[in-house]
Amino acid sequence: MTWLALALAALIALTILAYSRASGLAWALTVGAWFWAAAELDGGWSLPLLVPGALLLALAVLLIVAPIRRAILTRPMLDVYRRILPTMSQTEQEALDAGSVWWEGELFSGSPDWAKLHEIPQPKLTQEELHFLDHEVEEVCGMSNDWEITHIHQDLPPAVWQYLKDRGFLGMIIPKKYGGLEFSAYMHSQVVTKLATRSSTLAVSVMVPNSLGPAELLIHYGTQAQKDYYLPRLAKGIEVPAFGLTNPQAGSDAAAIPDVGVVCKGIWEGREIIGMRVSWEKRYITLGPICTILGLAFRLTDPDHLLGEKEDLGITCALVPTRTPGVNIGRRHWPLNATFQNGPNWGTNVFMPLDWIIGGPARAGQGWRMLMECLAAGRSISLPSLNTGMAKLASRCVGAYARVRQQFKMPIGKFEGVEEALTRIAARTYLMDACRIMTAGAVDLGEKPAVASAIAKLHVTEMGRQVVNDAMDVLAGKGIMLGPSNFMARAYQQVPIAITVEGANILTRSLIVFGQGAIRCHPWVLKEMEAARHPDPRQGLADFDHALTSHIQFALSNFARALVMGLTGSNFVRTPEAIDPRTRRYYQQLTRLSASFAFVSDVSMLVLGGGLKRREKLSARLGDVLSALYLCSAALKRYEGQGRHATDAPLLHWTIWDTLYHAQIALDGAIANYPNRLVAWVLRRVVYPLGRMFHAPSDELGARVAQILIAPSSDENRARDRLTAGMYLPKSETDPVGALEAALPAALKAEIVELKLRAAVREKKISGPDHAALVEAAAAKGIINLEEREALARYARLRDEVVKVDHFPQDFGLSVKVQERAAA
Ligand SMILES: Cc1cc2nc3c(=O)[nH]c(=O)nc-3n(C[C@H](O)[C@H](O)[C@H](O)COP(=O)(O)OP(=O)(O)OC[C@H]3O[C@@H](n4cnc5c(N)ncnc54)[C@H](O)[C@@H]3O)c2cc1C
Numbered sequence: 049m050t051w052l053a054l055a056l057a058a059l060i061a062l063t064i065l066a067y068s069r070a071s072g073l074a075w076a077l078t079v080g081a082w083f084w085a086a087a088e089l090d091g092g093w094s095l096p097l098l099v100p101g102a103l104l105l106a107l108a109v110l111l112i113v114a115p116i117r118r119a120i121l122t123r124p125m126l127d128v129y130r131r132i133l134p135t136m137s138q139t140e141q142e143a144l145d146a147g148s149v150w151w152e153g154e155l156f157s158g159s160p161d162w163a164k165l166h167e168i169p170q171p172k173l174t175q176e177e178l179h180f181l182d183h184e185v186e187e188v189c190g191m192s193n194d195w196e197i198t199h200i201h202q203d204l205p206p207a208v209w210q211y212l213k214d215r216g217f218l219g220m221i222i223p224k225k226y227g228g229l230e231f232s233a234y235m236h237s238q239v240v241t242k243l244a245t246r247s248s249t250l251a252v253s254v255m256v257p258n259s260l261g262p263a264e265l266l267i268h269y270g271t272q273a274q275k276d277y278y279l280p281r282l283a284k285g286i287e288v289p290a291f292g293l294t295n296p297q298a299g300s301d302a303a304a305i306p307d308v309g310v311v312c313k314g315i316w317e318g319r320e321i322i323g324m325r326v327s328w329e330k331r332y333i334t335l336g337p338i339c340t341i342l343g344l345a346f347r348l349t350d351p352d353h354l355l356g357e358k359e360d361l362g363i364t365c366a367l368v369p370t371r372t373p374g375v376n377i378g379r380r381h382w383p384l385n386a387t388f389q390n391g392p393n394w395g396t397n398v399f400m401p402l403d404w405i406i407g408g409p410a411r412a413g414q415g416w417r418m419l420m421e422c423l424a425a426g427r428s429i430s431l432p433s434l435n436t437g438m439a440k441l442a443s444r445c446v447g448a449y450a451r452v453r454q455q456f457k458m459p460i461g462k463f464e465g466v467e468e469a470l471t472r473i474a475a476r477t478y479l480m481d482a483c484r485i486m487t488a489g490a491v492d493l494g495e496k497p498a499v500a501s502a503i504a505k506l507h508v509t510e511m512g513r514q515v516v517n518d519a520m521d522v523l524a525g526k527g528i529m530l531g532p533s534n535f536m537a538r539a540y541q542q543v544p545i546a547i548t549v550e551g552a553n554i555l556t557r558s559l560i561v562f563g564q565g566a567i568r569c570h571p572w573v574l575k576e577m578e579a580a581r582h583p584d585p586r587q588g589l590a591d592f593d594h595a596l597t598s599h600i601q602f603a604l605s606n607f608a609r610a611l612v613m614g615l616t617g618s619n620f621v622r623t624p625e626a627i628d629p630r631t632r633r634y635y636q637q638l639t640r641l642s643a644s645f646a647f648v649s650d651v652s653m654l655v656l657g658g659g660l661k662r663r664e665k666l667s668a669r670l671g672d673v674l675s676a677l678y679l680c681s682a683a684l685k686r687y688e689g690q691g692r693h694a695t696d697a698p699l700l701h702w703t704i705w706d707t708l709y710h711a712q713i714a715l716d717g718a719i720a721n722y723p724n725r726l727v728a729w730v731l732r733r734v735v736y737p738l739g740r741m742f743h744a745p746s747d748e749l750g751a752r753v754a755q756i757l758i759a760p761s762s763d764e765n766r767a768r769d770r771l772t773a774g775m776y777l778p779k780s781e782t783d784p785v786g787a788l789e790a791a792l793p794a795a796l797k798a799e800i801v802e803l804k805l806r807a808a809v810r811e812k813k814i815s816g817p818d819h820a821a822l823v824e825a826a827a828a829k830g831i832i833n834l835e836e837r838e839a840l841a842r843y844a845r846l847r848d849e850v851v852k853v854d855h856f857p858q859d860f861g862l863s864v865k866v867q868e869r870a871a872a
Pocket residue numbers: 291292293294298299300301331332333334335383390545548549550551552553554555556558559664
């Protein structure tokens with residue numbers, strides 16, 4: 049009995065030590081105390097106690113006394129580590145080094161400090177920015193009609209282009225001293241989101257000059273002369289920029305571009321200079337067909353050593369005015385019916401001065417690093433904003449449509465099947481917006497969150513695709529018939545574009561989120577790698593020793609934490625004071641998930657080593673868990689930041705349950721497919737000691753979420769307005785979105801009158817062959833008054849406007865268009 053108690057005490061003590069990340073000394077003292085207690089109980093130091101005690105003492109000395117540990121343990125381990133450490137190309141290294149680690153680092157810790165999440169300030173707009181949104185952005189949305197842009201102009205109309213240039217839309221990120229608007233990242237995101245609720249061509253045309261491209265690269269790396277010349281011209285739209293990286297042979301593997309520049313002598317403006325002869329073939333370049341200044345990425349070589357010793361200087365970025373002889377632009381691609389300008393460009397042996405390199409000749413060969421460093425900001429803003437705009441449009445309009453459109457004498461939104469789709473649309477829009485706001489906010493705080501921006505790009509665009517698919521299912525035929533009355537088809541057509549650009553989603557999920565996250569966000573892995581590559585062997589050994597011991601402590605702790613939280617249902621995990629008590633369990637569950645994730649990650653890195661890079665399915669699933677932790681953080685932050693509105697709570701609850709449930713599926717999938725079955729068995733027992741953690745959100749909760757979409761906001765419940773805040777809402781009732789805006793309240797008023805009519809029919813007070821006759825009879829008998837009769841008529845008119853689809857002549861009007869064009 050006594051020995052059993054001692055064994056139990058040892059188990060508890062060891063678990064507490066591991067759980068609390070205790071120091072080596074604390075471990076040694078605890079183990080020593082245990083042996084002392086055992087000896088006391090046993091009546092002295094018997095042999096069975098003395099032998100393990102002595103062995104453990106030796107082990108403690110080995111582990112705690114740093115010089116001994118380093119000599120006997122760390123040095124051989126460092127030698128092995130150096131041998132198995134995968135070699136990394138310079139471009140891989142630069143991609144890995146780029147950007148910063150932000151909140152995602154906490155999520156990798158196994159013990160996120162949730163108070164820190166809520167200390168991150170909420171992004172805010174200035175008065176000037178608010179004014180711009182309410183005036184310039186509102187105005188240009190009003191000037192833009194997506195059907196006409198796509199099917200008549202095949203571009204933004206000249207007046208819209210001019211307005212965008214004159215009002216500085218193309219220079220939102222350019223500092224004021226260069227004539228730009230110098231908006232915050234959050235404001236930039238708000239603008240793109242709002243434009244995307246009106247026209248994707250409009251949004252993309254504004255988004256691209258403000259994303260990774262000439263302006264951004266000049267601001268960070270340009271010479272003063274380049275900044276002084278180009279930035280004011282870009283800010284006012286005198287120059288239209290594009291950036292060409294993608295080559296037919298190098299898409300995802302962009303660092304492999306075969307486009308080359310060769311440093312050589314040549315004649316420039318009448319005199320001989322050292323310049324470069326550049327040949328390139330680019331495709332898919334947004335704004336490429338109309339750009340006046342082309343940012344170009346190519347590999348620069350110096351075979352004659354005109355610049356120095358190095359021959360292969362590496363990827364270099366230059367700004368090439370497109371009027372330069374030999375530059376070919378103008379032809380267009382047709383990206384899934386989108387009419388933003390996009391096309392190929394090319395040039396062969398085009399001679400240009402070295403001054404055209406962004407940052408001047410000193411920056412030759414630094415192009416990849418420059419691009420990687422700026423990637424996070426663009427990824428945090430552009431596509432998350434574009435897709436959130438589409439999702440807001442879907443939420444607001446499809447929700448309204450589901451109330452206005454009736455089948456089987458019921459609004460279709462009240463059928464459970466449609467309700468299910470509406471639930472997903474609303475909850476995903478909530479989450480997408482939360483992720484967009486939090487990630488753009490990080491950029492304003494000076495972060496370049498490499499992993500968070502990849503998560504935002506990947507998941508907001510994926511959720512965007514799901515929202516648009518659900519929206520199309522609810523709209524059915526109305527969504528399929530193209531024409532000016534269709535407000536959703538363009539999003540459906542173009543959703544794959546966002547999936548593909550700025551790191552195609554399969555690659556981002558399989559390779560980047562966890563691949564980069566495991567190295568960048570893990571508290572010790574990068575430090576171990578840096579130590580292994582340290583040029584000074586003594587310092588390298590000392591750094592590696594520190595990183596390795598901390599790493600072991602970290603892994604042991606996550607093992608204990610995952611197990612203990614699994615056994616206790618994470619009920620004892622501490623949560624921050626200043627949160628809505630109703631969300632307390634989420635923080636506890638997320639802490640448990642973080643510990644489980646960190647533990648499985650460490651085991652995977654240990655078991656698979658460099659091979660993990662090739663196990664893309666495992667990497668993708670672990671990335672999904674990290675992403676879920678990030679997305680839930682964003683949702684909780686949004687909920688708190690917006691003032692914990694009780695009416696938003698269903699959106700938060702459904703979102704968190706659904707995201708956690710999917711994280712569990714991902715974690716389950718990772719463990720079930722683990723290449724080593726024994727390790728898989730251990731992982732499952734640690735992560736799910738008492739079974740799975742999360743279940744899918746309930747149908748009852750889903751119904752409350754869907755309800756938000758199918759009724760207009762009221763003074764008591766503004767959840768729908770908050771969900772779709774920042775949308776462009778046209779006033780005209782002949783605009784498809786404007787018609788839905790008017791039809792939704794009209795439908796609700798009409799529903800009340802319809803109830804009166806039905807009651808009157810049931811009570812046999814009125815009868816008639818059709819609805820019109822019943823209305824007539826009810827009005828005649830005073831069952832409904834004039835106002836109610838008008839409400840029915842208004843609803844009928846708006847309903848007809850909302851459900852209508854377009855039809856065209858046999859040739860879709862093409863011959864008329866051709867004639868008009870010829871005349872023009
Ligand atoms: C509308 C549009 C606008 C664009 N604008 C620009 C622009 O302005 N400037 C510019 O330079 N480029 C631009 N691009 C190019 C864009 O960045 C590339 O399309 C993108 O990088 C993917 O390259 P790819 O299309 O050649 O696909 P591929 O590289 O051929 O990839 C095909 C598939 O394989 C997957 N894949 C590739 N490698 C891996 C891997 N290791 N692991 C897992 N999956 C992998 C990808 O995820 C993808 O699903 C644009 C593209 C489009 C469609």
